[in-house]
Amino acid sequence: MSVRLNRASYRVRSKTLVDDVTCAPQRGRLTVVLGANGAGKSTLLRLLAGEIAPTDGTALLGGRPLAAWPAEDLARRRAVMPQATRPLPLRVAEVVALGRAPHRRQSSAALDARVVGEALEEAGVAHLADRPVASLSGGQRQRVALARTLAQLPPPRARDSAVLLLDEPTSALDPAHQHAVMAVARRVAADGAAVVAVLHDMTLALRYGDDAMLLRDGRLLAAGTADSVLTESLLGATYRCRVRFLPDPVTGGRVAVSEPAAA
């Protein structure tokens, strides 16, 4: 089961936030979405999540319009990681356990406890389990959001019909945790899920993306495999600045640097 947009547009009054986008993030792959501020990345993610319905075109999951899915059925198949968990007066373990809500009819208390424990470990917040979320830093709350999202996903063996959407999952994280979160995203993709991550860091995108979508002014500028799409010229056009790749002699990978367009 996969999610797709067919010529989807989203307009609010006269403003077009997403303009005629067709895309189908592949199962088993990590698709990175890049674009300047206001290019429509978050709106695209909300369309894929079923949170809003396209004003033109269609948004489908398994061939059925997302809006026609009962919210709870949808929540068992697709999870969305927000940029951070609000500073709530709940403990971390309690917040992560909220991720099990859509599974309440199929799951058991023992299974829930095990999944929550694994999610806390995988997101690197097990040591914070008993802390109130309100007492955590922004980066820690971002990892709590990841843990809650992982607890919501189906078990690894059943992930080939799952969709995981990540909204700038590394925006508040230090470098070590940025890699840790992207490694988790890759693992979920390796389990068979379609994973979509909005990113701002071109180097992270080069390193972890299987596929890529570039958005500019609400339109899809380019989409395809990361190798074909993440190029100096296309990224430069996406961000309206100069982008150069430098080889990393240690890993053999590439590092992206940017310069002002006028330079």
Added chain:
Amino acid sequence: MLEVIRGPRVLLACCVGATLGGGGAVMEALFRNPLADPGLIGVSAGAAMAAALAIVMADAVGAVLPLPRGWQLPIAAFIGGLGTTVLVYALARRDGRTSVAGMLLAGIAVNAIAGAVTGLLTYVSDDQQLRQLTMWSMGSLGGAAPGTLTPALMLMLLSTLGGLLLWRPLNLMLLGEAEAFHLGVAVDRLKMTAVVLVAVGVGAAVAAAGPIAFVGLVAPHLVRLLGGADHRLVLPGAALLGTAMVCLADLAARTLVLPAELPVGLILAAGGGPFFLALLLTARRRGDLP
């Protein structure tokens, strides 16, 4: 005497307290605002306006609602409360979605308009009506007309028990509206269910006992201060605490100035206000509050 006078009165106190306390907890969770209380969606102001109409323009209201003596005021108050809530809800709806901020603002505006109409009616009332209005607006558990009590109790019970069932989606709403939807909550349906439940219950409470402020705001706060934010605990806790508050206040109302009787709303505000303030200050000293 216990069965005929005290029994129904204590039952009414229990139901009014549970409805206001539980309803307050539901509203705070729905609006994700600790200052939201059932009055915010216009129930109390609408009911007060309709009650003022029923008192000041009794003949005209009697022509529209040909009801036995004693039924006119509670029925008018109930319809007024529900009608105002429906208006607030309709004003906040756009493109099939209900905005919480819109409901908050529409609620404030509609409350102001209803308050103005009530004020106007108070201004044109004669001495006898003025006294009746004033007494009604301070709340009393002794004035319910025979026969109106049973339907009011049923509606309040329905509202309170229905509210308790919403603990799971209301917990998810703590995370935010979008997150609640991501986790499987049909958010717009939840909003409508919660608003209707609270409006029906609080409408019945106001109709039977007048506007009793304070309980809906304070009971959920106290429970959260003591027991955390989990609605599995907050909802029944706020309902129970509301019950205790109204019962105790009514006990004081009946016994403090024997043989006369104080308005229960007055007792709640006079006794509960300082108590709540003391609790807030203690919590701040301990560092539980920002």
